[in-house]
Amino acid sequence: MSNAVVLLSGGIDSSTTLAHAKSLGYDVYALSVNYGQRHRVELDRAAEIAKSLGAKDHRIVRIDLLAIGGSALTDSIDVPVDRTASEMAAAIPVTYVPARNTILLGIALGYAETVGAFDIFIGANSLDYAGYPDCRPAFLDAFAALANLATKAGVEGKGRFQVHAPLIRLTKAEIIREGLRLNVDFSRTVTCYDADQHGHACGRCDACQLRRAGFADANVPDPTSYRTSAKSGNS
Amino acid sequence: MSNAVVLLSGGIDSSTTLAHAKSLGYDVYALSVNYGQRHRVELDRAAEIAKSLGAKDHRIVRIDLLAIGGSALTDSIDVPVDRTASEMAAAIPVTYVPARNTILLGIALGYAETVGAFDIFIGANSLDYAGYPDCRPAFLDAFAALANLATKAGVEGKGRFQVHAPLIRLTKAEIIREGLRLNVDFSRTVTCYDADQHGHACGRCDACQLRRAGFADANVPDPTSYRTSAKSGNS
Numbered sequence: 001m002s003n004a005v006v007l008l009s010g011g012i013d014s015s016t017t018l019a020h021a022k023s024l025g026y027d028v029y030a031l032s033v034n035y036g037q038r039h040r041v042e043l044d045r046a047a048e049i050a051k052s053l054g055a056k057d058h059r060i061v062r063i064d065l066l067a068i069g070g071s072a073l074t075d076s077i078d079v080p081v082d083r084t085a086s087e088m089a090a091a092i093p094v095t096y097v098p099a100r101n102t103i104l105l106g107i108a109l110g111y112a113e114t115v116g117a118f119d120i121f122i123g124a125n126s127l128d129y130a131g132y133p134d135c136r137p138a139f140l141d142a143f144a145a146l147a148n149l150a151t152k153a154g155v156e157g158k159g160r161f162q163v164h165a166p167l168i169r170l171t172k173a174e175i176i177r178e179g180l181r182l183n184v185d186f187s188r189t190v191t192c193y194d195a196d197q198h199g200h201a202c203g204r205c206d207a208c209q210l211r212r213a214g215f216a217d218a219n220v221p222d223p224t225s226y227r228t229s230a231k232s233g234n235s
Numbered sequence: 236m237s238n239a240v241v242l243l244s245g246g247i248d249s250s251t252t253l254a255h256a257k258s259l260g261y262d263v264y265a266l267s268v269n270y271g272q273r274h275r276v277e278l279d280r281a282a283e284i285a286k287s288l289g290a291k292d293h294r295i296v297r298i299d300l301l302a303i304g305g306s307a308l309t310d311s312i313d314v315p316v317d318r319t320a321s322e323m324a325a326a327i328p329v330t331y332v333p334a335r336n337t338i339l340l341g342i343a344l345g346y347a348e349t350v351g352a353f354d355i356f357i358g359a360n361s362l363d364y365a366g367y368p369d370c371r372p373a374f375l376d377a378f379a380a381l382a383n384l385a386t387k388a389g390v391e392g393k394g395r396f397q398v399h400a401p402l403i404r405l406t407k408a409e410i411i412r413e414g415l416r417l418n419v420d421f422s423r424t425v426t427c428y429d430a431d432q433h434g435h436a437c438g439r440c441d442a443c444q445l446r447r448a449g450f451a452d453a454n455v456p457d458p459t460s461y462r463t464s465a466k467s468g469n470s
Contacts, residue, residue: 031303063298068266068342070349099345102385106341107303110334114305133390142384146377150337152327155368 003027003117004164005108008058010046011191012184012211013123013167016175019053019182020166021121029115030058033104035065035097037073041199042190049188057115061107071097072193079193081204085213088206093131095193095206101134105143105163113151118159120147125167125175140165172214180220187223200227238262238352239399240343243293245281246426247419247446248358248402251410254288254417255401256356264350265293268339270300270332272308276434277425284423292350296342306332307428314428316439320448323441327366330428330441336369340378340398348386353394355382360402360410375400407449415455422458435462 004026006018021028030050032043043060050058069075072094079095101124108120124135133139140163147161148154154161167175179186191211192201201208203226215222239261241253256263265285267278278295285293304310307329314330336359343355359370368374375398382396383389389396402410414421426446427436436443438461450457 059302061299061302063342064296065342065345067294067296068346068349070345096387097345098348098387099341099382099385102344102381103338103341106334106338107298107300109337110300110305110332111303113333114303133387134385136384139381139384142377142381146337146374146381147334149371149374149377150334150369152331152333152368155327 001025001027002119003029003115004119004121005029005031005112005115005117006055006121007104007108007123008032008046008050009123010042010049010189011123011207012172012179012186012189012214013125013175015049015053015184015186015189016179016182017121017123017166018050018055019179019184021164022054023182026119028053028055029111029117030055031108031111032058032060033107034060034062035074035100035103039195039197039199041197042195045188045190045199049185052185059111063103063107065097065103068098071095073097079205081202083206083209089131093206096132099134101139102143109147109151109161112161113153116153118153118161119164120161121164121166123167124165126169127171137165137168140168171217172210173217176214176218176220187225191224196227198225200225202227236260236262237354238264238350239354239356240264240266240347240350240352241290241356242339242343242358243267243281243285244358245277245284245424246358246442247407247414247421247424247449248360248410250284250288250419250421250424251414251417252356252358252401253285253290254414254419256399257289258417261354263288263290264346264352265290266343266346267293267295268342269295269297270309270335270338274430274432274434276432277430280423280425280434284420287420294346298338298342300332300338303333306330308332314440316437318441318444324366327368328441331367334369336374337378344382344386344396347396348388351388353388353396354399355396356399356401358402359400361404362406372400372403375403406452407445408452411449411453411455422460426459431462433460435460437462
């Protein structure tokens, strides 16, 4: 068995990615990065998901990206709500965090080197997040090339780093079906950009809408805990 | 005037790099990343250096790399002392922090995008730190290529990211002479891997020895504050 590092936010995509890596036979080292956007409950949920899916270890790295700002997720910019799919696709959204996946993968690379892993899994998706430059295959391939130049492990040539994004071309409904097949408990995952301290979703941000539509398209019940004030229905 | 982000640890190399970027006419946004290795006094010194050299802003980002370990600088491994130059050059040292410059440059890239900068300066040096894979020109070039794929700013094509490492091929003595020419006050810089809470250097770690030899080779007085217990003399 080889070791793999899996970036785990605790949402649908990263949880399914973890289950996928495990199903391939990897010893999974889960890594959650809290860049200032996460409530404690979401990190606890990530830990719970890592454990329930059989990860060997789970680490949480805190990085204070509020210090550099530039995103609705780390700044005081409002998270947009009730947007249509075409509005979401029209431009890179304010929830874009500058250089987010570069930073996340950089930390994952450091963790990989520490645990002797050459395989890094990320739940990046180029369909739902068409506007995010760092969710594209070209970016992920460039990061893997960088990783082999960047590290003691890469330079010593004991292996070649690879960045795996098994969900990159799947629809949200396909991801949900794959997750259910791999026994991911989606009732424990948190996707919302504005979840409250209990992990309850707003139901209105882009992430909530994509998630809700995904369950509808997959024809399975939506197990999400919405806040009582949340809109319950455009799916 | 263009904006530039300069990674500033507050040591000789990064302080000289900041002065160099300023001398080229950039508006400088200094960024210090505290990955668990720095005393408060060192960050205060970095802030003081940024201000004295005319940076427009200085941000400090805290990232808890202790959570992933793997280095004498973030872990409970002892920092080696009293090593000869050939011992230092023989292998990648235990002070190597896994994926350090990938993480630092990733954060710098996020800050650059936030302030509208396409130029990132880093005090990397391929002579003194021959053993660090992420201080090599090939790594820095690969990071710049990645940056243009990774970001909204890069994808929108308003500019091309560049990573500048003006000290990459200079000896420590050359760096010191360049810093003095640019009015860097080296008495305020902290280099030591094991500085105390007053910023006083141990005089024995690899970083201290390279620094001390640099002042000797440059034929200028060493303004470093050593701890009273520090060895005062192999230069």
